[in-house]
Amino acid sequence: MVQKTKSVWFCSACGNESPKWMGRCPACGEWNTMVEEKVAVKGNPRRQDEPSAGGQQAPLSLAEIDSAEEVRKSLSSPEMDRLLGGGIVEGSIVLIAGEPGIGKSTLSLQIPLHCQGLRTLYVTGEESARQVKMRASRLGGDGENCLIYSETLMEDIIPAARRAMPDLMIVDSIQTVYTQTMESSPGSVSQIRECASMLLRLAKETGIPVVLIGHITKEGSIAGPKVLEHIVDVVLQFEGDNTGAYRLLRSIKNRFGSTSEIAVFEMTGAGLREVSNPSEMLIPMHGQGLSGIAVSAMLDGNRSFLIEVQSLVSSAAYGVPQRSATGFDVRRLNMLLAVLEKRAGFRLGVKDVFLNMAGGLKVSDPACDLAVICAVLSSNFDFAIPSDVCFAGEVGLSGEIRPVSQTERRIAEASRLGFKAVYVSSFGALNCSVKGIEVVRVPDVPALCRTLFRQK
Numbered sequence: 001m002v003q004k005t006k007s008v009w010f011c012s013a014c015g016n017e018s019p020k021w022m023g024r025c026p027a028c029g030e031w032n033t034m035v036e037e038k039v040a041v042k043g044n045p046r047r048q049d050e051p052s053a054g055g056q057q058a059p060l061s062l063a064e065i066d067s068a069e070e071v072r073k074s075l076s077s078p079e080m081d082r083l084l085g086g087g088i089v090e091g092s093i094v095l096i097a098g099e100p101g102i103g104k105s106t107l108s109l110q111i112p113l114h115c116q117g118l119r120t121l122y123v124t125g126e127e128s129a130r131q132v133k134m135r136a137s138r139l140g141g142d143g144e145n146c147l148i149y150s151e152t153l154m155e156d157i158i159p160a161a162r163r164a165m166p167d168l169m170i171v172d173s174i175q176t177v178y179t180q181t182m183e184s185s186p187g188s189v190s191q192i193r194e195c196a197s198m199l200l201r202l203a204k205e206t207g208i209p210v211v212l213i214g215h216i217t218k219e220g221s222i223a224g225p226k227v228l229e230h231i232v233d234v235v236l237q238f239e240g241d242n243t244g245a246y247r248l249l250r251s252i253k254n255r256f257g258s259t260s261e262i263a264v265f266e267m268t269g270a271g272l273r274e275v276s277n278p279s280e281m282l283i284p285m286h287g288q289g290l291s292g293i294a295v296s297a298m299l300d301g302n303r304s305f306l307i308e309v310q311s312l313v314s315s316a317a318y319g320v321p322q323r324s325a326t327g328f329d330v331r332r333l334n335m336l337l338a339v340l341e342k343r344a345g346f347r348l349g350v351k352d353v354f355l356n357m358a359g360g361l362k363v364s365d366p367a368c369d370l371a372v373i374c375a376v377l378s379s380n381f382d383f384a385i386p387s388d389v390c391f392a393g394e395v396g397l398s399g400e401i402r403p404v405s406q407t408e409r410r411i412a413e414a415s416r417l418g419f420k421a422v423y424v425s426s427f428g429a430l431n432c433s434v435k436g437i438e439v440v441r442v443p444d445v446p447a448l449c450r451t452l453f454r455q456k
């Protein structure tokens with residue numbers, strides 16, 4: 001029988017489906033994102049009031065439902081376990097998303113290699129079994145419990161998983177697998193959606209936890225299918241610079257735990273190493289007496305760590321001054337420079353200003369404002385800030401320094417790392433019991449200049 005197909009248009013940014021082409025997706029408002037895909041028309045659809053063969057379960061009242069805790073399996077990696085909320089939950093689907101080359105395959109292959117007693121089925125659609133073997137020998141560890149299956153057809157993968165009944169299944173990547181029930185090519189929205197639902201059914205029926213690897217497009221969305229985010233239970237997103245050594249794994253959705261968790265990894269010659277103390281890598285040992293450097297006590301998710309902010313201020317050589325920021329919002333930098341100009345009288349409008357966050361990290365914590373203006377002023381005055389001083393404060397439009405969340409935790413982290421003084425806002429209550437660190441409270445930018453830079 002020839003299967004009938006019809007054309008459907010999917011938005012490649014959000015996965016919205018439409019029966020006809022449109023210039024602009026009505027769901028997410030993006031232009032030129034609708035792509036055509038062929039989908040099979042199901043013949044003889046079941047009437048809506050007919051019961052299905054499997055629909056025997058009656059609705060239950062909440063009180064009747066068994067409230068046993070989820071069963072979790074440890075991945076033998078303290079950072080990964082914490083990120084997942086205490087291990088991977090049986091029958092759950094975890095998506096690890098990130099740009100190509102960031103380390104998704106490395107991380108997912110490291111799990112079975114370093115975790116004794118976790119039988120893992122590693123489905124590879126991107127690399128051949130030999131390539132996986134080469135990577136595994138680079139990562140070390142014993143691969144006895146790790147089954148490698150080089151296949152992309154879902155109709156083969158699902159029975160293989162049911163036969164092997166592993167403790168964990170990894171699919172690298174969801175964009176390369178496909179099902180024959182769909183006409184469209186692997187990686188298209190309808191393929192990804194259908195394959196993910198097939199894996200979801202497998203996970204729920206057998207209790208095997210499934211880890212999916214997904215690529216991210218340059219714009220930062222999980223390639224094509226935002227739809228994937230609805231299907232899976234946990235989304236972990238890899239962030240960081242491919243050229244730098246440090247990677248952040250951030251939990252952006254978690255049905256079984258908190259979403260404010262991050263884990264830091266370092267890419268080494270033998271795989272990804274967990275960095276349990278991120279502050280140490282973000283405040284590199286620099287010589288005393290360099291201007292343009294300030295350390296910020298920042299918070300990302302539930303982690304508090306210290307990061308070095310570097311700035312260079314120089315006279316604008318060619319008319320229009322340049323503003324450039326790496327790891328920091330350049331509009332926010334412009335705002336802070338305007339505050340310094342208007343409220344404290346610095347003539348930064350005729351200067352080039354460059355800003356850089358250490359470690360290639362992207363920072364969005366407003367508490368970094370204070371360190372940013374201190375780094376800029378330090379470079380501007382060519383005055384070195386003592387290396388045992390750090391900062392935590394938000395800068396308001398009128399030049400006031402505003403209090404930030406969890407100031408006590410930031411102070412505690414700074415003290416633990418041997419800092420001798422921390423500058424915070426003088427507004428708001430602060431009952432800090434941390435010993436061995438001086439807490440300097442400043443109300444606004446002019447007061448900061450007087451106390452720190454000894455300017456009038």
Ligand code: TYD
Pocket residue numbers: 098099100101102103104105106107135138139267268269270271272
């Ligand atoms: P990979 O896991 O293949 O990325 P993804 O699956 O996200 O596309 O990682 C690729 C990069 O990691 C590659 O540039 C090489 C580097 N790498 C190391 O530095 N050390 C290692 O031990 C491994 C396995 C990879």
Ligand code: MG
Pocket residue numbers: 104105106126172
């Ligand atoms: Mg890969």
